[in-house]
Amino acid sequence: METTIPMIMAKLVDVGIQNSDIGYVFRMGGLMVVMAMLSLLFGAGAARTASVAATGFAASIRQAMFYKIQDFSFSNIDKFSTSSLVTRMTTDVTNIQNSTMMVLRMCVRAPLMFIMALIMSVSINAKLSVVFMFAIPVIGVMLFFVSKFAMPKFRLMLRKIDDLNRVIQENLSGVRVVKAFVREKHENETFKNTTHDVWDAQLSAEKLIIVNMPIMQLVIYACIVAILWFGGNMIIVGDMQTGQLTSFITYVTQILMSLMMVSMVFIMLVNSKASGDRIVEVLTEEIDITDDGANENLKLEDGSVKFEDAAFSYHNDIMNCAVRHINLDIKSGETVGIIGGTGSAKTSLVQLIPRLYDVIQGRVIVGGHDVREYKLDHLRSEVSMVLQKNVLFSGTIIDNLRWGDENATEEEIIEACKDAQAHDFIMSFPDGYNTNLGQGGVNVSGGQKQRLCIARALLGKPKIIILDDSTSAVDTATDASIRDAFAKKLADTTTIIIAQRVSSIEHADKIVVMDNGRINGAGTHEELLKINDIYREVYESQQKGAE
């Protein structure tokens, strides 16, 4: 609509004024006002739809990412680290949303305006529009070169800014370390180098971009001057009229404005490309543990676990295995303790049972079938694992417990908490089970948190329960009561306990000693004391001086 206005304007000047026809002036003027009104309406409509589309788009991306992340396997998550995933879902998506909005509006508007204005100007005077034949290629070539050179420079700049943020972030969280080692000066130097890099990168990137504007201006001006000259001559000869000349000049401005918008879109795209890349990286990440090959109807029959020459690597590299040559037979209902040094792969071993990771060699057999034959959610609901680094979520205690079984009755919940020795302290809170935990469960102590996590796992009534160092902050007396409850109530449930304390596992049916990714020995407490050096050493290191 906007493009028609100068055209009508030309008529108004040429016909209306030349003929002194006031009626004509008003008619044409009225038409222009109507056109502007329509244009306003449509323009506002476009802004509204663009906003809806862009925010909707962002919402879909956010949703797709969230769904994808929820489907990630543990190794997918390890690859990204949770903090980077959070940044990608928040900051990066917002960036994309903002640029989509701009791009949507400009990309439709700019080419349309360009074409319309071009048609209009050709229809006014085809000969004069030859000027564009010169101007447009000049701008095109320039746009091409600027964006070609600017893109890599912007990418470099963004990387440098990433570095900068990283240094600040690390110094913030490590401020005590820096101060304790009196490394402020050293860090200042590092930071100065980083800011200097940012300075250089930013300068060299923006130096290019700011050339855009004056060159555009120059081209526009050159066009205007050229049109004035040629147009002026035509008017003098009588081939053209004054009003037409004016509207022609207006069209020049419009055409070049639309090209300018395109160049802005380019810059936007460069800026948001980094964000886009980071999002795409998440969305295209291949999930390596899926239900493919699972038997829909296969149900876990019992809680037996068997490792057959199992090997596993975090890097999917047989030469660099976390655990290897694992052969282990656990009968349904047995209690098994696992002990071993830092980095001996205790956790890596048990994570294979609920299929948090997949073996790269050998098999893990649960209830008589390879874990890969079960549907994931079925397997995991039957194999409950209390993680070492456990998390409670914001909400009440009861909300958190219901994660184990959302349909649990109050009696069931209380029973599970009693077994986990959590009932008493829960009741000591003024709000009891309705106590709000705050984000990350900040309102309970470490030992209490661990007991809540155990109760949560118990509620699911799994056939196998795995406690990964889950009672480290619980005192030994309570620890013993929990074990007692497990032995009485969960006689049919296979229990696997990883512990640092010998006292936590010494009564187990079987104790497995891990060392450097292999099983060093297995047997009962008494057997191991006799035959296993590592076990004896650990035991002694904890008993020394006790008497």
Added chain:
Amino acid sequence: MPPMGPGRKQGMMKKPKDTKKTAARLFSYFKQYKLRLLLVVICVIFSSGANVYGTYLLKPIIDDYIVPFIGQEHVNLAPFIMQILIMLGIYIIGAVSTWLYNRIMVGISCGTLYTIRNQMFEHMQKLPIKYFDTHANGDIMSRYTNDADSLRQMLSQSIPQLISSAITVVSVFVMMIVISPILTLLVIAMLIVMLVVIKFIGKRSAMYFRKQQNALGAVNGYTEEMVEGVKVVKVFCYEDKSKQKFSQINGALAGAASNANTFASILMPIMGNLSNIHYAATAIVGAYLTIISGNTNGGLFALSIGALIAFLQYTRSFSHPITQVSQQVNSILNAMAGAERIFELLDENIETDDGKTTLINAVIDDDGTVHEVAHRTGQWAWRQVHKNGSVSYSPLRGEVDFENVTFSYDGKKTVLNDISLYAEPGQKIAFVGSTGAGKTTITNLINRFYDVPDGKIKYDGININKIKKDDLRRSLGIVLQDTHLFTGTVMDNIRFGKLDATDEEVINAAKIANAHWFISHLPDGYNTWLTADGANLSQGQRQLIAIARAAVADPPVLILDEATSSIDTRTESLIEKGMDGLMKGRTTFVIAHRLSTVRNADAIMVLENGEIIERGSHNDLIDKKGRYYQLYTGAFELS
């Protein structure tokens, strides 16, 4: 800028508190650019002036060089060419000045940002720990990212645009009056309508942006919680439920966001087309006036065709800068608020440090005389400067003396209550107790992360407030509960303890910390690249590296704050042996949860609610059958 730090959300309107003061202070950064800034102003004037004047030339060109010659033959085109060339020249000057001022501004803004960032960082390093306790990392981070970025935007874009828009508006306005006062009245009417519209939309848009901000906060909060805890989500097969909940709040955000953005982006088309309507109105009235003046010949209402065309061209270039001014003012206010927060950081009081006593490397003769030497000897001494200017030396022994120390972080809740303790040189002192009992606070006071009144804590008989902070801390090796590794190689991370350590020293330290074995099994050994959150190492391995970092520093006094909590007891006892060898004859403080860690200490202090309730050796305390005995036999739970 894509990679923003976490923390304060973007897009929120922040209002500066004292714009004048902030602006004045901001200006002080430009002093060194005085000449360049002057050049910028001149260039901006040239550039907008050229634009305005160039348009004005349309009138004489059409009126004097085209219209009179219509239909004539044998026209003298020379003056016409002249005019065209003048116009071209003016335009070229305009374009060149546009480039020039942009170029200078980019230079200034990058340079200023560099200065400000460095200043912030240097100042931040000097701030007391208390500051970091009371300010969230995300909040401090956003001063470097969001606030600094809004400042950059203001410098490189808003200010020059504002100047140029203002100059354009004013000069266009003047030109308009010159050409036709009547048509200018129309302009004023339009201006009022525009301002009303801007105000109306701005109000709505601010309201919806607030709503969007709240919804965004909800989504980000939920995302953070569910993504951080995604492993737990998986273990409980909670994926479907969390997806469902997410869809719901995400939908709410989409609704709020689309409203907010509609109002923000609707402004441009509305303003643009208001100006179109104005254009049409001007055309009608203008044409009417031209026709009349054609009939009546002159007067106040006289308007030539050329004048009308120039005027119309002006109306086109009038509304654009006005919309821009309103936008730039917003972004400048935003930047001012950002600058205020940056200055707030720069104005924070730094750690007080009026200590004069320094730590030196020393050679100590048999008779006890101390000689200051430049190289590391494994012996240290304090160099005290007295009031009369004389200097005395006393050897560093590692004696720490707390005398009735009472301390509170916030002035309300007492964390330490009347603590007295004495560590003899060479002793190993251990603290045990529940979380919040005050163990870590004691070490925080020794190295002056927090200050207590004079004379309460003495180090080798010297009031610690009299010791220069850097030297005090240099004399204390600390392994913190929260092992913090930096992005870099394993080697770099260990070397952090002593920057000039040779590779050999680093490897030795790693051996003492029992870390050598696992490090040499990493893919690239000591050159393995670590990230800050160290996802590639287990918690225990990270602690081993932190211990090696302290070991390479080879400090006179060592503090281990839960340094081995994630390390198994067997490895721990190996480390203990290594560290005991290193720290032979030097004082060590150990804080631990696990009692096996502290068992062989010379003195164990049991802390409860900020008070020492028991003290003595392991055997003493076991015999005493008190709290320590209860803890040890497992009758009592530490939390």
